[in-house]
Amino acid sequence: MKKELPKIDEYNFPLIYKHLANFIKIEVSKARVNSVVLGLSGGIDSAVACYLASNALGKENVAALIMPYESSSGAGMDDALKVVKTLGISHYVIDITKQINEYFTKERAIAAPDDIRVRKGNKMARERMSILYDYSYKLNSLVLGTSNKSELLLGYGTLYGDMASALNPIGDIYKTQIYNLAEHLDIPKSIITKAPSADLWEGQSDEGELGFTYETADGIMYLLIDKMYKPEVVVSLGYDENLVNKIYDKIKKSQYKRRMPLIAKVSERTINIDFRYLRDWA
Amino acid sequence: MKKNNSIKICLAQTNPKVGDLKKNIENHIEIISGAKNKGANLVVFPELSLTGYFLKDSVYDLGININTDEAAILEPIYKAAKDLDISVIAGFVEKDADFNFYNSSCCISKGKLINVHRKVYLPTYGMFEELRYFKPGDGFGVFDMDGVKVSVLTCEDAWHLSSSYIAVNKGAHIIIVNSASPARGITAGLNKFNSMNMWEELLSVIAFYYKSYVLYVNRVGFEDGIGFSGGSCIFNPLGEMEKKLDYLEEGVVSADINLDLLNNERFKTPLIRDENLNLTLKEIEGIINKGTIK
Numbered sequence: 001m002k003k004e005l006p007k008i009d010e011y012n013f014p015l016i017y018k019h020l021a022n023f024i025k026i027e028v029s030k031a032r033v034n035s036v037v038l039g040l041s042g043g044i045d046s047a048v049a050c051y052l053a054s055n056a057l058g059k060e061n062v063a064a065l066i067m068p069y070e071s072s073s074g075a076g077m078d079d080a081l082k083v084v085k086t087l088g089i090s091h092y093v094i095d096i097t098k099q100i101n102e103y104f105t106k107e108r109a110i111a112a113p114d115d116i117r118v119r120k121g122n123k124m125a126r127e128r129m130s131i132l133y134d135y136s137y138k139l140n141s142l143v144l145g146t147s148n149k150s151e152l153l154l155g156y157g158t159l160y161g162d163m164a165s166a167l168n169p170i171g172d173i174y175k176t177q178i179y180n181l182a183e184h185l186d187i188p189k190s191i192i193t194k195a196p197s198a199d200l201w202e203g204q205s206d207e208g209e210l211g212f213t214y215e216t217a218d219g220i221m222y223l224l225i226d227k228m229y230k231p232e233v234v235v236s237l238g239y240d241e242n243l244v245n246k247i248y249d250k251i252k253k254s255q256y257k258r259r260m261p262l263i264a265k266v267s268e269r270t271i272n273i274d275f276r277y278l279r280d281w282a
Numbered sequence: 283m284k285k286n287n288s289i290k291i292c293l294a295q296t297n298p299k300v301g302d303l304k305k306n307i308e309n310h311i312e313i314i315s316g317a318k319n320k321g322a323n324l325v326v327f328p329e330l331s332l333t334g335y336f337l338k339d340s341v342y343d344l345g346i347n348i349n350t351d352e353a354a355i356l357e358p359i360y361k362a363a364k365d366l367d368i369s370v371i372a373g374f375v376e377k378d379a380d381f382n383f384y385n386s387s388c389c390i391s392k393g394k395l396i397n398v399h400r401k402v403y404l405p406t407y408g409m410f411e412e413l414r415y416f417k418p419g420d421g422f423g424v425f426d427m428d429g430v431k432v433s434v435l436t437c438e439d440a441w442h443l444s445s446s447y448i449a450v451n452k453g454a455h456i457i458i459v460n461s462a463s464p465a466r467g468i469t470a471g472l473n474k475f476n477s478m479n480m481w482e483e484l485l486s487v488i489a490f491y492y493k494s495y496v497l498y499v500n501r502v503g504f505e506d507g508i509g510f511s512g513g514s515c516i517f518n519p520l521g522e523m524e525k526k527l528d529y530l531e532e533g534v535v536s537a538d539i540n541l542d543l544l545n546n547e548r549f550k551t552p553l554i555r556d557e558n559l560n561l562t563l564k565e566i567e568g569i570i571n572k573g574t575i576k
Contacts, residue, residue, distance in 0.1 A: 007470040015474055018530050019465060019509055026297075026504045276338040278506045280300050 003237060005222040008173075008180035017055070017184070020169045024056035024144075027167050030280055031142055035061035036167070037135045038144040039128050040083055040091070041199060042066075042076030044182050044191050045170060046146040047083050051185045052169050053144055054087045062089045063139055067128045070097040071202045079191045086188065092135070096127045121200030125161025133164075142166040150175040150214055153221055154247070155254020156198075156206065163257060174222065175214040212243060220247050289430055289456075292317035292325040292536045293514045295527045297503030300334030301344065303355055307332060310372060311362050313534060318366040320536045323428055328460050328501035328514075329401075329436050330373040330385060332356075335462035336505045337375065341415040345377030348388065348395065352377070356390075364393025369427055371434060373460055376400065382417040387434050387460055389427065397425040401436040402445065409464065409508065412438075424452040430541065437461035440484065450492040450554055455544055457488060461500045465511035465530065478513050478529060490521030493548045495539050502532055519547040 008016060028036060036053050040046045053062045066080045084091040100123055108116055132143045145165025147157055149172050157163040170178060175196065182192050196206040196214065207213050220239055223229045224247070231248045235241045260272055269275045294313045299305045310327060317325045329335065333344045346352045356374075363370050369391040376386035376398065385401040400419025404412035422445050424433045433449035433456075440446065440459045449457055467476030481498065489496040495518060502512040515526035516537050527533040548554060 006468045008468065009470050011471050011473045012468050012475075015465075015529060016468065019475075022502075022530055023504055023507065023509060027507070277340060278300060278336055278338060280504075280506050281340065 003223065003227070005174060005176060005218050008177050008184065010184070013181070013184045016181075017052075020052050021056035024053055024167065024169055027280075028057065028142055031166070033140050033142060035063065035139065035141040036144040037063045037065060037132060037139055037141040038146060039132055039162075040064040040066050040080040041146075042073075042079035042083075042191065043194075043196065043199070044178055044187070045148050045175075047079070047187050047191050048178055048181050048185060049144055049146040049168075049170055050083055050087065050089070051187060054089055059088045060090075061141075062087070063135065063141060064089055064091040065128075065132060065135060066091060066093045067096050067131060068093070069095070069100060069124055072199055073197075073202075075190070075194065076199055079188065079194075082188045082190070094131055096124060096131070100124055100127060117201055121198065122158045122161060124200060125158035129161050129164045136166070144169070145171060147171055148175050148178050149173055150218055150221065151206075152258060153225060153254075154210065154217065154250045155257050156210065157257070159257045162198075174218040176218040212247075216243065217247055220244055221251070224248060224251070287542050288538045288540045289324065289428065290320075290322045290536060290538050291497060291516070292320065292322040292534060293497060293499045293516070293525075293527060294325055294327045294331075295499065295512050295514045295531075295533045295535075296327060296331055296501055297510075297532050298328070298331050298334045298501060300505055301337070301340050302334075303332055303344065306334075307355070307358055310370070311358055314359075314362045314366060314368060314370055316534065317536065318368050322368065322536050324369040324371070326458055326460060326497060326499045327370070327372040328499050328510075329387070329462040330375070331460070331501065332372055332374040334505060335501070335510070336508065337415070338411075341375055341383050344375040345383050346374060347377045347379065348398065349379070356388075359390055360393050360395075363390045367392055369396075371458060371460065373436070383415060384419060385412060385416045385436060386419075387436055389425065389432075389434070391427055396427065397423060397432075397434070399423060399434040399436060401439060403438040403442050405438045410438075422448045422452070424449060424454045431455045432458060434458045434460065437463060440488065443488075446488045446492050446494075450494055451557060451559060454494060455541065456495045456497060456539065457492070459485065459496060459498045461498065463500050463511055464508045474513075474529060475511060478511050481513070482515070482523070485515070485517050486521040486523070489517035489519055491553060493519045493544065493551065493554055495519060495544070497539075502530055519544055 064084050068077055136143045143165045145168030147163055148170050151157050152171055197204050223234045231244050234244050265273055314325050371387055371389045373387045376384040387399045389397040402419045404416050404418050406413035424431050431453045433454035435445050446457055465475040465477055469476055485496045485498050497516050499514045500512055501510045503510055511529055513529045516524045518524050525535050525537045527535050
């Protein structure tokens with residue numbers, strides 16, 4: 001029995017590609033619209049989502065928002081524009097520096113610098129979400145999510161920020177597999193080779209902040225989640241005990257980010273508890 | 283009618299619109315007419331083809347008691363089957379007189395209801411929650427359709443090898459498996475989802491070891507992010523795949539099922555003839571009487 005995270009390779013790629021295209025096409029049409037809008041950071045996840053959407057819906061039905069902050073890396077902007085240009089999709093550049101700085105002018109004086117850094121990161125993610133949803137209305141388009149399975153499981157995202165979307169084609173695909181996908185999608189090399197970063201402050205790196213590499217974490221999460229092995233079983237297969245426990249803990253502690261808000265049950269039939277329909281109900 | 287001891291079957295790999303009986307019936311009629319034009323005797327649709335699959339609370343709204351006026355909504359299918367002199371197997375939510383709901387498949391032949399299979403094994407694990415809504419059926423029937431003995435197994439039913447064992451020993455020559463199977467699981471070096479691979483291995487085993495034709499009709503489309511895999515196909519009693527529809531795409535395929543091949547295969551490899559039902563009965567009684575199963 002295979003115990004490694006399965007690679008997306010030249011054999012399974014064609015069907016996965018078709019499956020994800022069908023997902024985007026069908027779920028978009030169920031919402032009675034034709035198009036999607038997504039935030040393009042210049043990173044690999046949003047690039048992959050963008051390529052998938054453009055393939056599924058046609059380039060005229062995908063709009064990219066590039067929303068830099070003053071500290072955002074110039075390389076990120078260049079890479080985002082490379083995606084836009086290669087696919088020939090429409091794009092909008094909206095700088096979010098002014099509103100973020102305006103808000104934090106007063107806050108900065110009373111909070112610790114480390115807190116401010118995290119809060120600014122979250123605020124930026126939510127500002128981008130807010131703009132995306134405004135464009136969703138403006139362009140009559142659904143917001144396409146770009147969070148991968150690794151960050152969703154680790155809770156490495158901002159609730160109601162970058163985690164918010166109407167549809168997410170890559171949310172069941174680990175970061176390591178996103179790299180596999182990117183290679184088969186012919187995504188520009190500069191996007192594939194740079195270190196993963198949420199780009200919330202200068203020089204930020206996901207793996208530096210998390211304290212482990214996605215490749216290692218994905219191998220562990222594949223066994224914990226997909227294979228439903230208990231942590232001690234994963235350790236018995238040769239993984240570092242501290243790391244397995246750390247990752248399992250992160251998954252558990254971020255469960256709230258993956259669920260709808262809790263509703264206090266009062267009536268006989270409560271939304272999402274015993275009032276149960278598909279979103280596709282209508 | 284059968285020609286030269288063969289029957290022409292059409293597999294209809296559809297994408298049902300969830301909860302929309304009317305629209306799905308229209309789509310069924312269109313496909314039935316097309317199949318007739320190609321000379322088909324039987325058209326098979328997927329599990330819950332008239333309603334969609336992940337129905338949750340809308341099971342309550344979609345249940346039809348086929349012995350009452352509620353069945354009137356199915357009238358266009360009865361009429362098409364009669365006018366076109368054809369048989370149709372379609373999936374729907376059945377409601378009985380005591381208000382129990384079933385995941386059922388009806389066979390309407392030339393305007394008459396000739397069989398209803400109520401799914402027996404209702405998956406309620408992982409992404410599935412059928413037992414929450416449906417009552418299990420109580421058997422695997424074999425029925426006569428134009429002189430051909432047919433049994434219907436619905437999706438999970440087929441994963442229990444006892445169901446096909448019962449069906450063939452009851453006389454089935456053709457086992458029809460209708461399903462709503464989600465695509466899931468990937469493997470490096472494998473050009474299909476793992477679930478597709480499991481199905482094809484299973485169907486081949488049933489066809490070969492139970493010396494039967496196996497027709498698999500699976501749906502496509504998405505319901506809340508879960509995509510159904512298609513890949514409907516026909517296996518002959520040698521365990522070989524004779525026809526197959528594409529994965530993940532709507533489609534229709536017709537094929538002649540040559541029943542003479544059953545004669546030939548069952549003579550050369552008489553596994554069904556030699557099956558010792560008394561031994562099986564004795565063993566099963568032993569298992570049950572041991573007290574491990576009540």
